Amino acid sequence: MFNYLVQRLLIMIPTLVVISFLVFVIIQLPPGDFLSNQLAELQSQGDSAATERIQFLRAEYGLDRSFLEQYVIWLGVWPGPDGFAGMLQGDMGHSFEFDLPVTAVVGDRIWLTVIVSFTTIIFTWLVSFPIGIYSATHQYSWGDHSLTFLGFLGLATPNFLLALVLLYLANVWFGTEIGGLMDDQYLDQGWSFGKFVSILEHLWVPVVVIGTSGTAGMIRRLRANLLDELQKQYVATGRAKGLGRFRLLMKYPLRMSLNPFIADIGNLLPQVISGAAIVSVVLSLPTTGPMLLQALESQDQFLAGSFLMGLALLTVIGMFLSDVALAFLDPRIRLGASGSR
């Protein structure tokens, strides 16, 4: 088991290297860069000194070098204009658009994003598990049909529409201000109890909006998985043993049907950062989703690169975590037996 973990950790290194290269290639694919766009804009405004200033910035950030050189400098394995200052050294580079270091730009937003996303995930699980279990154990009952209908409704409604409706209702009923994650007075303030309450007041709308679509999908999957498991012979064995329905359900079929969800953790982690960009734009949430979109549009290469690498890292870590959790929960994987036989 220990060896397995070490191997899984080691294999992450080459994976990340390959991803970093791909990310850099993709960022560099569109013609030009942020600075050349800027130059064109300044020149059209008749700024005569623009060329020199841009030239200076170009050299400052190493954009005048070859593609490969830029890549290794960005990685931090090759000395750039400021010596070794790449991702390996923890230097994410400079955001041209904000004219700030990337870390400073992202800063607070990361935490707010994490709060929104984790609450959403927990909301999704809390809602979908009881419903999924109910639907599977009461297949084709009225309850099953109506919950399924609701689920499909949630799946089919566009998120941003639901967001607008809920924002309107929240404003009419509770007087909550529209948009954002907190009242304006707390913006750029330190953490306080008032700010916390304000965040909670604003949080439920995005959580419900982002959560509903995920909930519906999850209910369907859990219902299908559980229905498969309930057919299995070991359920009959459990009943024949004299186990009560609820205990039987919890111990055997539910546990068996969990595997796909644990395997899904790997996909959840990157969503925590990037998830629901459009809803965030609509709700003007100070999360990272809209920022990534903007950075990609304006070719702010270090900001976009850092984002994408962050997502890749989270994906790889998420996969690792779900593999470990699966191995921990499922002896067939831990002990390396061939599945069903």
Next chain:
Amino acid sequence: MGNVLLVRNLNVDFMAPEGRIEAVRGVSFRVPQGKTVALVGESGSGKSVVSQSIMGILPKAGRISAGEIIFFDPDKPQSFVDVVKLKEPEIRKLRGGRISIIFQEPMTSLSPLHTIGDQISEAFLLHNTATRAEGIDATREMLNMVGFPNANQSVKTYPFELSGGLRQRAMIAMALICRPAILIADEPTTALDVTIQGQILQLMKDLQSQLQMAILLITHDLGVVANMADEIVVMYHGKVMEQGTLDHIFRQAEHPYLKALLKAVPRFGMSDDERLVPIREIKTEAGSLLKTRDPWPEGSATDAPLLSVRNLSKKFQIRKKSLFGGGDAGSVIAVDNVSFDVPLGTCVGLVGESGCGKTTTSKMIMRALMADNGEILFNNRGTAVDVLKLRGPELLNYRRRVQYIFQDPYSSLNPRMTVFDIISEPLVIHDVGDAEERMERVRELMTLVGLPVPYLRRYPHSFSGGQRQRIGIARALALQPDLLICDEPVSALDVSIQAQVLNLLKDLQQELGLTYLFISHNLAVIDYIADHIVVMCAGHVVESAPRENFFDNPVHPYTKALLSAVPDPNPDRRLDFRALREDQASNPKAWPAPYALNGSEPSHMVDLGDGHFVRAVGQNLAMEDMRA
């Protein structure tokens, strides 16, 4: 002695989309204390529904519409309960506590995510006020009782780490840990190899006398019944056809269904021209197209064997555990130096337990797997072809000559193709004839296997298991092959259907001049159909003999063990359970000298005359001693 269970006028209905199905109609029988009652019938006869009714674990669609199931607990004399009327909490006390059940498939009956110690002790803890540690102690004791080799450590193992036989023992331990008054065994040995079956049956008998419990044995295997039962209840289409004591049923069967059932089962010592009599006979007819075959060229060597396998070996690598070096986790020798011949126009039976390498061998002959070593020579109309070296068009041509019939008639037919598409596909692949001729051929094939031609437009799901297997046979015959490899073609079928398919295969061989390589673990089936028998164990051929020699004078200890483990549907010839006691029959190292194979000394086939060979180690063995 009193009864433990009394079933009176039981009726069970199932609500299906097409309406109400009466699965069990007016069934009455009794189970006396400490005795074994066998419930016999084909699949669909309602015997499992009866067992589910007794346990109160009918599927949702099922409902007991009338009747009573009265349980007399020997621990509480003078009282009884009607299981049908019991509500949830009370019936749960009976389930697993006083009435237990074991199922057919020991792997799927146990949860793969929990240790067997957890699952067995759970049954104990549900019905006794005890701590978890006491539960585990009771589990250990029970595992010892059911013959687990290492009960102390075994509580921590998972079901998939155990062999099929041990899994079924674990299942029995779970069922018996609360010392129930009655054990329902629903096809307990059907999924097991014949030697393991013997051991499990013996275990059930031992435990029965130790614990003084009754057994309700549900099975379709009359051999098992003859060895286990005191009383027999025969079911057909949800009704009881006949019931009585073992002697009465086997010696003076009155009901025509039971008589027919007894005649449909292949058994040892049938005379050469005796035919099985299927319960529902099918009419077959070979058409002219199929009977006209390309003749063999003049003067071609028809006396050479059609197929000749020499020193065939196959090793499977167990997947490497590590991505960074670490090396091989090991390898398994699935087939080790196997040689045998299949003479033209005969049927060679390949016998062995699961995992002995018989299917791997057949796949190498089909070129579905590549051999590591060895040679396969195929006599293609007089020219010897080295099968393992065939490439491209030659290989395609070879595939026309050799066809395969699979074990599972359900998964071997594509559910999205019509029967016509399935049967004509080989013709399309090999570009035989035009559309009209193909249609004609497919029609002939259908009549050949006794299926109505209008069924061609149906999909496989509308056919029964036996009919599906006949579709599979028709598909295999479409290209008019010389050699048919039949991999357990009847083991997934009911006894009555088995006879149909076996007779069909026999007739086809006669009419079309086919040669068979017939793979089976069922020796009675092999005895019925094969001319020459090859026994495999752990990748080796251990004995090879013509049918008469094989059954009259088996030499190898493994062959003897196999033969002695087959339950005969004849109460006068019960199994010698003591001979089955040790688990060593299929371990080549544990065979007595000169048969023991330890891997270091070379073994070879010793000629005993009359085409009878046996594998042994050492030179100058006295043949006469071995024959004796």
